[in-house]
Amino acid sequence: MGTLKPYLISEDARSQAEFYIQSLGGEVVSVLTHEEATGVQNELKDKVMHMCIAVAGENNIFMADAVEPPTQGSGISLSIAYNTEAEAREAFEKLAAGGNVKFPFEFQPFGIFYGELTDKFGVSWMLTSEPQAGQS
Structure with missing residues (x-):
């Protein structure tokens, strides 16, 4: 069996990672620059070649600075299921800052709280999140 690990190519991986850590909780697990990995001494030397952040518990997202301009809107969404509505709502509001809400975070007819957005990156x-007992 394999493990799915989202990998985001960013214009500024360090700033984007910090935004996710502040929005979702978490930490930087590791960072490796092009200089550290390959010894390059050019314009790429300080760029992130590989970064791992842990968010919303033990969910890892890998990131790197783009060598070429990244293309946004690839048709992929990252999904996080929270244990409580409060946790999910707080993360949703933080991720939505500077972004675009597609579906507000609300209780849905299909029985869960759900919201969808595109963040500022x-x-x-x-x-x-699943509703708690007596909630809907």
Whole structure:
């Protein structure tokens, strides 16, 4: 069996990672620059070649600075299912800052809380939570 690990190519991986850590909770697990990895001494030397961040618990997202301009809107969304509505709502509101809300975070007819947005970096997110007992 394999493990799915989202990998985001960014114009500024360090800033984007910090935004996700502030929005979702978490930490930088590791960062490797082009200089550290290959010893290059050119304009790429300080750019992130590989970064791992842990967000919303133990969910890893890998990131790198783009060597060429990245293309946004790839048709992929990252989805996080939270244990409580409050956790999901807080993360949703933070991720939405400077972005575009497609579907507000609300209780849905299909029985869960759901919201969808594109963050200020052009990444699509779907956040969900199950209702608690007596909630709907």
